[in-house]
Amino acid sequence: MIINKIKIENFRNYTEEEILFTNKINYILGDNAQGKTNLLESIFFILNNESFKNIKEEELFNENNKLKQFNITLEIINDNKKYSIELNKNENKKNYKINGVKRDFKNKIIKTILFIPDDLQIVKEGPGKRRDFLDNEIKILFPNYKNLIKNYYKLLSQKNYLLKNRRDKNLIRTFNIQLAENGKEIIKYRLFFLKNITPIARNTYNTISEKNEILSINYKPSFNFNNYEEELELNLENELLRKQSLIGIHRDDIIFYINGKNIKSFASQGQQRSVVLSLKIAELEYLKKYYNYFPILLLDDVFSELDEKRKNMLIRILRENNIQSFITLANIELIKNQINENDKIIKINNGKIEENIIIGK
Amino acid sequence: MYDYPEPIEKLIEAFAKLPGIGPKTAQRLAFYVLKSKNDYPEELGKAVLEIKQKIKLCQICGNYTDQDHCSICRSNTRNKEVICVVEDPKDVLALEKTNEYRGLYHVLHGAISPIDGIGPEQLMVRELLKRLETGEIKEIILATNSTIEGDTTSLYLAKLVSPLNIKVTRIAQGIPVGGDIDYADEITLSKAFIGRREISF
Numbered sequence: 001m002i003i004n005k006i007k008i009e010n011f012r013n014y015t016e017e018e019i020l021f022t023n024k025i026n027y028i029l030g031d032n033a034q035g036k037t038n039l040l041e042s043i044f045f046i047l048n049n050e051s052f053k054n055i056k057e058e059e060l061f062n063e064n065n066k067l068k069q070f071n072i073t074l075e076i077i078n079d080n081k082k083y084s085i086e087l088n089k090n091e092n093k094k095n096y097k098i099n100g101v102k103r104d105f106k107n108k109i110i111k112t113i114l115f116i117p118d119d120l121q122i123v124k125e126g127p128g129k130r131r132d133f134l135d136n137e138i139k140i141l142f143p144n145y146k147n148l149i150k151n152y153y154k155l156l157s158q159k160n161y162l163l164k165n166r167r168d169k170n171l172i173r174t175f176n177i178q179l180a181e182n183g184k185e186i187i188k189y190r191l192f193f194l195k196n197i198t199p200i201a202r203n204t205y206n207t208i209s210e211k212n213e214i215l216s217i218n219y220k221p222s223f224n225f226n227n228y229e230e231e232l233e234l235n236l237e238n239e240l241l242r243k244q245s246l247i248g249i250h251r252d253d254i255i256f257y258i259n260g261k262n263i264k265s266f267a268s269q270g271q272q273r274s275v276v277l278s279l280k281i282a283e284l285e286y287l288k289k290y291y292n293y294f295p296i297l298l299l300d301d302v303f304s305e306l307d308e309k310r311k312n313m314l315i316r317i318l319r320e321n322n323i324q325s326f327i328t329l330a331n332i333e334l335i336k337n338q339i340n341e342n343d344k345i346i347k348i349n350n351g352k353i354e355e356n357i358i359i360g361k
Numbered sequence: 362m363y364d365y366p367e368p369i370e371k372l373i374e375a376f377a378k379l380p381g382i383g384p385k386t387a388q389r390l391a392f393y394v395l396k397s398k399n400d401y402p403e404e405l406g407k408a409v410l411e412i413k414q415k416i417k418l419c420q421i422c423g424n425y426t427d428q429d430h431c432s433i434c435r436s437n438t439r440n441k442e443v444i445c446v447v448e449d450p451k452d453v454l455a456l457e458k459t460n461e462y463r464g465l466y467h468v469l470h471g472a473i474s475p476i477d478g479i480g481p482e483q484l485m486v487r488e489l490l491k492r493l494e495t496g497e498i499k500e501i502i503l504a505t506n507s508t509i510e511g512d513t514t515s516l517y518l519a520k521l522v523s524p525l526n527i528k529v530t531r532i533a534q535g536i537p538v539g540g541d542i543d544y545a546d547e548i549t550l551s552k553a554f555i556g557r558r559e560i561s562f
Binding site: 143144147151154155157158161162165166168170171173174175177178 | 473474475476480481509512513516517520521546548551
């Protein structure tokens with residue numbers, strides 16, 4: 001399944017553009033603030049029904065357009081058959097159409113693996129960033145997970161409000177039951193993901209790393225989650241005293257080890273990048289191996305952060321697995337050793353396509 | 362700048378306050394009323410006034426009625442041992458249309474959401490408990506919406522009622538009748554799985 005064409009209307013700095021893609025690697029070139037990331041965002045948005053940036057959807061309307069609305073249309077090719085997905089968003093509504101017929105957005109048609117510069121920071125950042133990272137990756141594999149997370153945080157904010165303002169214990173207990181129910185499911189997914197992804201990531205990491213380094217990833221819960229409800233009940237008085245939710249999956253962490261040592265404090269830039277790159281590659285391979293599913297890869301400005309060896313490794317895996325990729329770059333020099341005659345170069349200038357060529361032609 | 366004469370503007374504004382009505386539709390409605398013949402404007406005005414003057418909440422179940430007790434609570438043919446708890450008077454009508462249920466209702470007028478300032482005290486929960494204390498009720502059916510808030514409300518009520526030795530049930534959640542499984546989202550499907558039933562002959 002590949003994206004053959006996109007049509008973007010009034011999305012961010014795009015007015016109306018139609019872009020043909022290759023099923024191999026699409027390099028999206030342009031200076032800063034010309035619309036490279038916006039193009040990736042539009043692809044991500046229509047396939048995931050949300051942006052990868054933490055924004056209000058109203059920010060996606062083209063500022064110069066009086067009508068507050070945008071359209072994104074994808075032409076998909078699957079088994080030589082073409083079909084279209086169309087998204088129309090205005091101030092009040094979001095509509096999906098598949099082959100012209102109105103449908104709810106429910107199942108992801110194409111899974112997208114996204115790699116952005118922020119991802120490279122997760123090893124050293126706080127636990128919140130690592131949880132978000134983990135949750136975002138799991139959402140890609142399991143659409144159900146997005147709702148679990150959404151529900152969990154909705155319940156949590158209700159409970160926190162009660163802890164601060166109303167202190168009605170019976171009602172707090174009701175929220176605890178629901179939090180435990182959602183939390184237990186979320187932990188199952190997180191553990192399942194790490195159990196399946198870690199061995200693949202370990203292999204990849206071992207290949208990239210200079211020395212013979214072994215990567216392990218551990219889930220570090222903030223409490224004994226086997227007795228989820230009991231633990232919440234035990235902490236109730238303390239939570240009322242402190243006016244905040246002290247335990248739950250929103251307090252857990254993920255720890256990365258190299259050769260048995262927690263790398264949060266000592267990892268070099270290179271090691272951090274290798275860890276994240278290994279995780280992303282592990283996801284690609286996991287999807288392919290266990291679901292026989294080919295995701296697309298969206299890579300935003302990450303190439304400037306990777307050295308030749310890591311770039312080569314990533315590109316080789318994309319080519320071996322025939323993964324359709326969209327890679328933004330500020331400078332073509334960054335890929336001069338990786339480029340192939342089947343790849344495409346799409347130059348963007350101020351929300352307009354300047355050039356769209358297959359290199360070998 | 363030209364404006365419509367004040368009475369027209371006033372009606373447009375009033376219509377525009379209604380849910381789902383934008384300025385364009387409000388204008389169309391106002392002109393429709395203006396051009397309409399005979400008694401229609403008077404009928405409309407009277408209906409609007411009366412809805413506030415005559416409609417009150419049933420003293421027993423909280424449903425809308427124009428008397429002290431609603432027609433369901435007054436009826437002699439209903440099963441007075443079962444109460445179906447709903448969020449909204451509109452839900453009563455929806456359930457009545459099925460012709461399946463012959464018990465009583467209790468309308469909460471909302472669902473628990475502390476952030477929005479809605480706790481049990483803002484809903485008709487005290488009134489429900491009072492009805493249950495009489496000992497005549499054998500079962501309550503929780504038919505709040507299948508949302509987080511609806512689930513919270515049902516769970517809260519179930520806990521509250523549990524010491525009273527009354528059977529508490531929650532309506533089933535899952536795939537709609539006539540729905541294709543491959544169109545259902547994962548949450549609906551997993552709820553449908555949890556609520557699966559044995560087929561026996």
